[in-house]
Amino acid sequence: MPINTADNKDKSSRDQRHQASGSTLIDVAKVAGVSPITVSRALNRPEVVSDQTLEKVRRAVAEVGYIPNMLAGGLASKQSKLVAVFVPTIAHSLFSDMVQALMDQLGEAGYQSILGITGYSVEKEESLLGAILGRRPDAIVLTGTEHSALTRQRLASSGIPVVEAWDLCDDPIDILVGFSHRAVGKAVASHLLEKGYRRFAVVSVSDARAVKRNEALVNELNAQGVTDVRQVTFPAPATLKEGREGLSQLWSQEARPEVIVCSSDTIAQGVLAEAAARGLKIPEDIAVMGFGDMSSAAQLYPALSSVRLDGARVGALIASALLQRLQNRDDDRTPVRIDTGFELIDRVSA
Amino acid sequence: MPINTADNKDKSSRDQRHQASGSTLIDVAKVAGVSPITVSRALNRPEVVSDQTLEKVRRAVAEVGYIPNMLAGGLASKQSKLVAVFVPTIAHSLFSDMVQALMDQLGEAGYQSILGITGYSVEKEESLLGAILGRRPDAIVLTGTEHSALTRQRLASSGIPVVEAWDLCDDPIDILVGFSHRAVGKAVASHLLEKGYRRFAVVSVSDARAVKRNEALVNELNAQGVTDVRQVTFPAPATLKEGREGLSQLWSQEARPEVIVCSSDTIAQGVLAEAAARGLKIPEDIAVMGFGDMSSAAQLYPALSSVRLDGARVGALIASALLQRLQNRDDDRTPVRIDTGFELIDRVSA
DNA sequence: ATAACTTATGGTTGCGCAATCATCTGTATG
DNA sequence: CATACAGATGATTGCGCAACCATAAGTTAT
Known part of the structure; x- marks a missing residue:
């Protein structure tokens, strides 16, 4: 005893x-x-x-x-067994799935995670990073590839592995795990054109990656002769409300679209709800395309067409890449760049 | 020297x-x-x-x-400026809202949070706690009031403030911030009886707090002469799928219910989707009652009746209670017990 | 039998910081 | 004018642990 x-x-x-x-x-x-x-x-x-x-x-x-006492142990060994993870929010299933998977896998290897919620703001990211670096994390996971100058400088001088997730770019800080948002935009455009839609609209939030997808979508549509794509944009974060409001705005104008491309399944769900409230038939009166393929997308009625991304898989890939880097104590600076890809899911709504 | x-x-x-x-x-x-x-x-x-x-x-x-270097600072000062927060999942808005609010407020006071995701399991809670106590957190926030013996013993001997959230009980470990799930069950029963419903069913997950609500609901119904409440139960976590499946099961039996009480808005949303798929009218053919009043409940079509709980407010209340305890360095053992209450929200669905 | 290892354990030191006590200056008090 | 006292700064120490080096005992090779 x-x-x-x-x-x-x-x-x-x-x-x-x-x-x-x-x-x-x-x-x-x-x-x-x-x-x-x-x-x-x-x-x-x-x-x-x-x-x-x-x-x-x-x-x-x-x-x-x-x-x-890990404080003492960390001080003596210069290893905190901590990983800092920055996400815009945990209210969206992509991020919460990623965080859960990442924490799980890192946990099995004896690492704990400390979460920074940036609210889609690079300033908030910067200030959180300043606070969290004091804990001397062994690695850092960031969302996106846009960061403030001070953030970049601090990351560089900290000398620890850095993962940028959910996007690709040409000059990553270190490890990169994501997919091309431009490719998504282009693929969605081609897919919907192929299905015969010609009058497009976009309901989107204004975060950096959504903007990339929209640009690529519009570019491709223009290239195929479809112009005049109406865009309704809201500040992040996205909720059903933005979707309902988006459809309302679009429906109040003449030249109503045949199909609405949404920057997330949540927004798409809002559009579906507003459509139901207005008695519109999906997809005859209005077709809807989501993004994210959250677990409920298939269970909605009507089932939502979307772009499948597997948040948990992204988390797992990040964890493996990080653990490999962390366990090779000798400076293994092999560049890591993982394209997690995406998949168009064709259901009833579009 | x-x-x-x-x-x-x-x-x-x-x-x-x-x-x-x-x-x-x-x-x-x-x-x-x-x-x-x-x-x-x-x-x-x-x-x-x-x-x-x-x-x-x-x-x-x-x-x-x-x-x-906070490792060194913490070692010297015996203050880690860390708060450990345990939740079953961050995939449900109640918890993610709470976590975000809590992290925000603690962050402003210079505290960072380390998250433990227990998956509704006291064993997982125990093992995570073991790992996290090594960081010598200054406080701990737990979900619910059921914990393993070892967990309780470790919490006691750690001597730091402990918050139990999302429930009430008679013998809290320390600080208690929550509401009575039995009161919710009873209130929902009375409310729906008053609206004239007599044939009830429950679609629920099996987590401890949902079970409490269901028991209280059934007790009250029995007390009012309504017996034979059909219950469909799934293991946590809840997704739309459980809701759809729940309605399907209930509809395949004779003696179909008039109203379905769901253990979360997510399940209720699944029930609504399945109802739409079957062409059932809400609430005429089947009424639906949710729980949690997540932000989308009002935006669904038809708008979901629910029990409103404010996750962000719970987080904020916890943060204030904790900060007050943490800042009064002299042993301020004033018992804290906050009933956050709940509110029945009567919309279209029930 | 000696060297050259291997295995298991211990002694010493310092990680970077804040608590504690000590010192020094200047100003108010009677 | 001496005493007390507050304000500002410094010196020393130890938090609890792992890195590093040393040692002791056993094992194999030559």
Whole structure:
């Protein structure tokens, strides 16, 4: 039993700022009858310690309820076992799926994650990064490829692995895991043209990657002789409301579109709801194309055509790339650039 | 041997495994022409340093690009400025809203958050807690009031503030911020009875709090003479699919219900989708009651009746309660128990 | 039998910082 | 004019751990 611990707690809780969970390597070492450093090894590199000693240490750890102090360990070893992850929001399934998968896989390798929610703002990203770098994370995951100058400078001088996710570009900071938003825009345009649509509209939020997709979409449409693409844009984040509002705006004008391309499934869902409210038939009166293929897209009625992206897979790919980099302590600067691709999903709505 | 130490440092900076982001308080102090401890004070308690010195230090910090090492700071001060937050998932808006609000407010006070995603499992909660306690968080936020024995023991011996959120109970570990799920169940029953419904069904996931609501609902219905409440239950987490499947199962039986009470808006949305697919009229053929009032509930077609809970508000309340506890360094053990309440939202669907 | 290893363990040191106590200056108090 | 006191700064120490080097005991090769 943790007689010592219980004892300490009772008494120390009154006197000083001694944290209650105060058992240290030394306490464990005393109980186990070995030196502190042997305890450290037993916990961190059990393969170099004899089975017999290992067993003694394990028992002692359980007895005193020892929990290693990672602040001290990190300070001494210069390894925090922390990964900083920056996303615009966790309210969208792509990002929350990615975060969950990433945290899961990193967790299995003994890394914990600290989340920074940037709200689609590079300024917020910059200030969060400043705070989080103080924890000396072992790696950093960012969303997108647009960052402030100070952010870039700090990342460079921190000297740790950096992942940019959800986009591709020509001059990544380090590791890149994403897909081409321009390719998505172009593919959506071709696909819908092929299905015979000619009057297009876009309902979108104004985040950087959505803008890229829209530009590519419009370019391709123009190239195929379709001009006059109406665009309704809202500030991020996207909710159903933007979708309903978007369709309302478009429907109040003459020259109504045949198909609406949405910057996310959430917006598309809003468009579907507004269409239902107006008694419009999908896709006869209005066709709708989403983006993201969130799990509910197939379950909506009518089922939503979309662009499939697998957030969890992106998270897993990031985790593997990072772990490989982190475990090759020798400077393995092999450039990593992963195109996660996308897939057009043709359902009822478009 | 203070001189030696300083000396060593000068020389070791070239020969050893010095991290790239290697500027320290001492470097800043040299540039500023003050002692290291003055730099520390300038950063942490600027009010005790003269304006002139403050300015010198600020310039020096900028010049060397100094970022304080919180591992070292935490080790020395026994304050990590970290809060651990455990939620079942971030894929549901209640939790993601709470997390975002909580992180925001704590961030403003200089605290960062580390997230643990438990997947509705007390075992996962236990193992995550073990790992995260190593970071010596200054506080811990948990979801629900059910925890393993080891979890409880570790929380007690850690001696830090603990918040249990999203539920109420009679023997909280420490701070409690939530609402009564039984009260919700009862209120929903009364409300729907009052609207004249008599044939009830429940589509639910099996998490602890949903089970509580269902029990209370059924109890109240029984008390009012309504028996034979059909329940369809799925394992968490909830998606639209469970809702569609739930309605399908209920519709395949004789004695179809008039109203379906769902354990979340997501499930309710699935029920609505399946109803639309089957051409059922809402609420004439089947009425639907959600839970959570996520932002899209009002935007759905038909608009979803639900139980409003404000995740962001819960997060904010937790943050205030915690910050107050954290800032009163003297053992302020005032019990905190906040009932966040809920509100029935009557829309079209039920 | 000696050298050359290998395996298991311990001693010492310093990571970067804040707590604590000490010092020094200048100003108010009687 | 001496004492007290507040304001500003510095010196020393140790937080808990892992890196590094040293040592002791056993093993194999020659």
